[in-house]
Amino acid sequence: MLDKLSREERLQLMRFICSFAWADLQVRDQEREFVRKMILRLHLDAEETKQVRGWLELPPAADDVDPMKIPRAHRQLFLDAAREMISSDGEIGEEERESLSLLDQLTR
Secondary structure, eight states, X not given: OGGGOOHHHHHHHHHHHHHHHTTTSOOOHXXXXXXXXXXXXXXXXXXHHHHHHHHHHSOOOGGGGOGXXXXXXXXXXXXXXXXXXXXXXXXXXXXXXXXXXXXXXHTO
């Protein structure tokens, strides 16, 4: 399914993933590693990779992670990726749980 995403959809997915890394206001090493693996899985180029790494330093703007802008065909993919991100460090905090629940509700 990842290979069917357009360039903008891949970046949109990474914005969501990075925003979930920031859900508890702390980006852990395991979350950075998850992002690194997603960069490889999505075959992001150097420019895209630089953009994504920037989102690990400063979270994406809230307007850029609007769940209603996720294409209907990819909503489950985005939700699954967000779920993987928040569980990547072995801890799911209350903020992360709430963010995931909200994304789940808004993408139905």
